[in-house]
Structure formats: structure tokens, C-alpha cells
Amino acid sequence: MNYFVFLVVYLLTADWHTIDFFKYVIGKKRGMSQVVKDQWIENLVKSKTGVQLTKITLAEIRAFGFMASSPPLKPSMTLSFEAYKNLSNGEKEWLILHEMGHYVLKHSLKELITQVVLISSGLLIIHLSLIDSFSALVLGILLGFLTLQLAKFHEHEASIFALNHMDDPIGMVKGVEALMRKWPKRSIMRRILYRWDFSMYERQKELAEREIIRREK
Numbered sequence: 001m002n003y004f005v006f007l008v009v010y011l012l013t014a015d016w017h018t019i020d021f022f023k024y025v026i027g028k029k030r031g032m033s034q035v036v037k038d039q040w041i042e043n044l045v046k047s048k049t050g051v052q053l054t055k056i057t058l059a060e061i062r063a064f065g066f067m068a069s070s071p072p073l074k075p076s077m078t079l080s081f082e083a084y085k086n087l088s089n090g091e092k093e094w095l096i097l098h099e100m101g102h103y104v105l106k107h108s109l110k111e112l113i114t115q116v117v118l119i120s121s122g123l124l125i126i127h128l129s130l131i132d133s134f135s136a137l138v139l140g141i142l143l144g145f146l147t148l149q150l151a152k153f154h155e156h157e158a159s160i161f162a163l164n165h166m167d168d169p170i171g172m173v174k175g176v177e178a179l180m181r182k183w184p185k186r187s188i189m190r191r192i193l194y195r196w197d198f199s200m201y202e203r204q205k206e207l208a209e210r211e212i213i214r215r216e217k
């Protein structure tokens with residue numbers, strides 16, 4: 001029973017964004033996805049990161065972009081239809097380099113390993129010390145929260161990666177503004193768990209603005 005409580009609470013805390021994401025994909029626009037070949041994006045990725053991006057999937061997702069894989073696997077980038085159609089080239093440069101930052105820095109692999117280690121540790125603690133259900137619940141929340149901090153750090157790292165590789169950081173300022181306009185309010189769960197929304201985006205904007213000033217000097 002305690003194992004179950006821990007596992008459910010941990011996964012809900014750590015993976016709410018993924019659950020939220022797939023709920024949206026499955027629930028709303030089932031099957032709405034399309035693979036595109038885009039020479040401009042391929043050239044951008046190749047020249048900035050040295051990586052060959054051969055497949056881009058467009059889908060109805062609750063984000064502008066999503067990177068599912070890490071090396072040694074090939075990059076698997078998903079972009080929302082809306083971002084792909086409506087963002088300017090400068091904004092797209094930011095989005096695509098941000099997603100490539102997740103890939104190059106192996107974020108999904110690191111998050112997977114972290115989750116496996118934390119889940120194993122939690123189950124071991126329960127196994128060894130026979131803690132009660134309430135403690136199992138608290139442990140699930142704590143370790144879940146720890147995982148989120150890593151994800152949050154990865155978002156920051158991917159933004160720095162994008163910024164360092166961009167021709168013009170104004171694309172990042174505009175792109176982040178477009179993101180904030182698109183989702184002015186996120187779910188309560190996201191806001192409580194992540195504090196991820198405006199504070200994080202504001203910080204990304206600030207970084208880009210500082211970089212613009214730095215380059216002007």
C-alpha cells in the first residue's frame with residue numbers, strides 16, 4: 001500500500017506536465033500530427049549545433065515545442081502547428097535552438113535516470129524502514145519536487161544554450177512574449193509545482209535583453 005501511495009504521489013508531482021501534455025494530445029485532437037521536411041530548420045540546426053535533424057513532427061501540443069530524445073538517439077523534435085506557422089523566423093530560431101539545447105545537453109536522459117534513481121530510493125526507504133502511509137505520501141511529494149527542480153534547471157540551461165547560439169537574441173524576447181500571450185494562465189497545479197510560468201519566462205526575457213545590450217557594446 002505504501003509503495004503505491006509513494007509511487008502515485010511521486011509520479012503526479014514529478015510528471016504532472018507530461019501527464020497534462022499527453023492528456024491534451026490524446027483528448028483533444030487525436031491523431032492530428034504531421035511530419036514535415038524543412039530545409040531552413042535543418043540548415044539552422046546543422047550550422048548552429050552540428051546535429052543533423054531529419055525529422056520534425058508537427059502536432060497539436062500544449063507547448064510551442066517538445067524534445068523527446070537524447071543522444072545517442074536521433075533528435076525527435078515536435079513543434080506545435082501554431083508555433084510552426086505563426087512564429088517569425090527569429091522567434092523560431094529561439095524555439096528550435098531551445099529544443100536542440102535539451103537534446104545536446106541530454107536533458108531527457110538525465111531526467112529519466114534521476115527518476116529511476118529517486119523512485120528506487122523511495123521504494124527502498126519504504127522497504128527498509130516500514131514507514132506509514134502519510135510518510136510515504138510526504139516522501140513522494142519531496143522527491144517529486146526535487147525532480148521538478150532539475151526540470152526547471154534544464155529549462156534554464158536550454159534557454160542559455162539557445163541564447164548563446166542565436167544570431168539575434170531579440171527572437172528570444174519576442175518568442176517568450178508570444179508564449180506568455182498564448183498561455184497567460186496555466187493550470188493551478190502547474191503554478192503551485194513549478195512557479196515556472198511568469199517568473200521563469202520573465203527571467204528568460206531578461207537574459208535575452210541583457211545579451212542584446214552586451215552585444216551592442
Ligand SMILES: [Zn+2]
Pocket residue numbers: 098099102155158
Ligand atoms: Zn524547454
